[in-house]
Amino acid sequence: MTADSPRPTLVLVYQRTSLPWVFESAQRAGIDLVLVPRPDEAVSADRLPPAVVDLLRLDVEGDPAGALDALRRRHEANAFQGVVTLYDPAVPFVAEAAELLGLPGIGRDAALGAQDKRVMRERLAAAGLNVPGFVRLDDPADWEKAARLAFPVVVKPAHGFSSLGVTKAETPQSLKSVVDEVWQTSANKLGRTDGLVVEEYLDGPEFAVESLAQGGDVRVLAIGYKGDPQGPHFEEGVYRAPAALPDAVQESVRREVVAAHRALGITDGPTHTELRLRGGETPYLLEMGARIGGSGVSHYIASGVTGIDFAAQALRIAAGTATEPLGSGPSPTPVAAAANYIVPCGGSGRITAIHGLAELRDDPRVDHVVQMLFPGDVVRPYPDFTGYPAFVLSRHADTAEAEEFHRFLEQSIRIDYTDDTVDTVDTDDTEDTDHEGQA
Template sequence: MDDQILFALGSRTCVPEDPLIAARAMGLRSVVFTPRPPGCGAAAGLMDHVDYVDLQQPEQAVELARRIHDRAPIRGVLGYEEDATLMAAHIAAALGLPAHPVAAAEAAMDKPAMKRLFQRAGVPCADFTVARDEDDAVAWARAGGYPVVVKPCRGGASQGVIRADDDTSLRLAYRRLRRIIRDHDLDNGDRPPSAQLVERYLPGAEVSVELLLQYGEAAVVTEFGKPLPLTGPFFEETVYITPPALEAGLRKELHELAVAAAAALGFHHGPAHCEIRLTPDGPRVLEIAGRLLGGACARSFRDRLGGDVHTYLLRAAMGERVTIPPPAADAPVVGALMMPVPAEGRVVAVGGVERARRVPGVWDVSMMAEPGEVIVPFPEQACYAVGFVSASGRDEADVVDSLSWAGASISLELAPVRPDRWTSPIAAEPGPEPAGLPEPAGQLAGILFDELPAAEALCEARQVLSAQLRQPGEHCRIGVDGVGLLTGWVLDGIGHIGAGGPYPRARRSGGYRRAMSELIAALAAEFARRGATQCVIDVDPRSPALAGTVAALGFARRPRPAPEPGGTRTFSCALTPASCADGEVSGDAGSCCTC
């Protein structure tokens, strides 16, 4: 296997083993670039080479790819998730491989830039603005009317996407979105943290059109319908069906619209996933991405194409001309279920998978949520990672029925989410006695609660400080000019990191990890000056940015205690547990506890 294929994975990529299996079957060596250990069912044994890369430093990934390419040729590059497709575009351009241009990949990452290109090309889309702050958002919404939708300027998987129907709900949604961006360290496109995307809500059903572009020519792979309403306030996608029941004229119009959207961004070579709303005023493009439908949902192409879609993508990435076969006349209707997130919690056990596999019409069940993982509902959720079900049948209703029964068969036992404790020996030299620092509550208000009005932020910050000062020990704090502030205390030779973090301006353009690393190093030096030999920090696992930072700094997570007896609850992954207050189930029946 001298020829290689490079898979670029994103920070939240959920890619099963399928593309790796396809590469192995084609005699290709799989090289994986990823910011974190791959999960979501990706088989480590199928990855011939793995390198951990910083998505914010594509030039480093390019140099690494060059060195690998010099040893054995990289024949093609495939990206999964928007930030990864940008890195893939940089690598492909440097190696002279066919791919979407870097400028197109950048536009696909940035929703406002994308929508401006749509407008310039005459592609119909929702009216939008990048609001300076929540007051600006409310003024814009009032001028044009509600409802509106707030979104991160960059991001995916419906994370942070919230509908608002009036001034009050818009302010709450705007603040919630800013917390999500801060806690998950989402890239805001070098905009101030107060600036967010607000657009008109588009009513109507939603479909996606999947394209494969080859040297500028676009071919439709298939369309997917989303039969369950996506009306908000959050937009967790669950069911995809292909082919959707569409009138021939509308189908042609959607194909042309998707191709126009791809051309507006400058997509040239590779897959594209275009999402469209069927509004009363006609189809409107929501977004387009330089990738195919994600996760195990891509398995739905098998029955439509008569083969694995990843083989076509790999061949196209290698520069071969491929022809997408039309579905057979007797091809079934195919569907995919992205299992809904039933509740927040740490996964203790998964039940009912074999029962789901026995549901008529179901031919694949892939569970991504594993014991120990933390899941949270939308809009905080960062990916569709509970699990996937694939089914086929005679018509749409038949397939939706199979997917619904399969989802209702599966249950998750969840324990409450508690902080993880991370520890590290202190290797820092004792620091000098710090100079006088400003009153910390005002600093923390801007660091931890910058989405709130100033008076509310200060009140919240004072409560945090008050709780910390009740801890026994010698309290301290450290500030780094232009970076941020951290507080802590030393007790019995252990330095405990408390509240704080980087200033909002230091978090822009992916600077969180660098800034937080500098702050922790400075506080560790202060701990050492006070005689501490070990450093401890309690991390909320729902804030992956901090967990990833301390892990990269060499902190070790202590073993988690077992859940207390009776301290867990079991929830159904049913699509519509409407007859239950929260979807909780009893026993292993896989049905609502009150049904």
């Protein structure tokens, strides 16, 4: 805080203004935000989201050194209390910035473990957690190293997000072509390929876990069902919470997630964890993101289930103003159900029409329809990841009601395509940092 303003200020990196929750939570928490806009999003200084007091334009991905220097100069001229992001690729930058400026954060080493899937797997295995057989590939020519794994396997970019490039290889004979394809997809989308992870496919339903860490204590807020995707490309589908799991399985999930925080060194801030229950009982982490998942969707889910302002508490931790210890006890008792229906691409080509979304905006069960793809946008075939067409976020009395609503949406929403893709353009890549069926 400065002498001019008693309110703490955070720099918020690469948050889309169309996803409102973090801005609204900052306003409720009495925190000012300096927004670093995404390069592909036009943000007007005279029409700022709630809590945003200024814009700071940085090229975080193209010129990280220059962005760090600009952030340092801004801090020297007008101090802020923390740096945060909900955008997974920016997590290492934010951690480095906070460390260099002496601000609260997880540090560069923890950020590396949370963002590089190769390092994450190695650290989880070293801590004795449930980890599938895996091999790291630093060059596609080394694909034969992974042929010794039990098949099928899943190949994914070390620094990928959402479903980008994630592909299942059923047999050793198909592994080389899958590795080559994922490597190229990653290079095209991310502008680089630092490496891949090949890991044994985990059968069993998928779940997401929303947690908050403070001073090393971890509180699991909500566990949600994410479907049972079989591949080969694991397109996102649903997220419904609270998950209908036996108490013993929920406790097993909670223990594994808390232990993963320790293994990765994540002591403060929000996390979004993806896992599968092998045999329906044993949790195996797919990945843990050191951020609020889904660019804020995880806040909507966790807050809807628990009544806790998830993003507000995460922002207080980032600003160093959180005063109430979280404790590490059982998850809060659910007060309602919350759900996200991720409209599937259902094909590829140029979108000509999206049916069924407009009618939902007046549905009393629906709080938000967040549309990212529109007629005229081009959806590339998997394993490339163009983006999610839309999120339909809703609240319900229980998860059974949410499941029934999602069955209705499956029948009522449809996307039409044409194969006229000569003038291909990039479209929104709102991400959820999650893996098979995944933040």
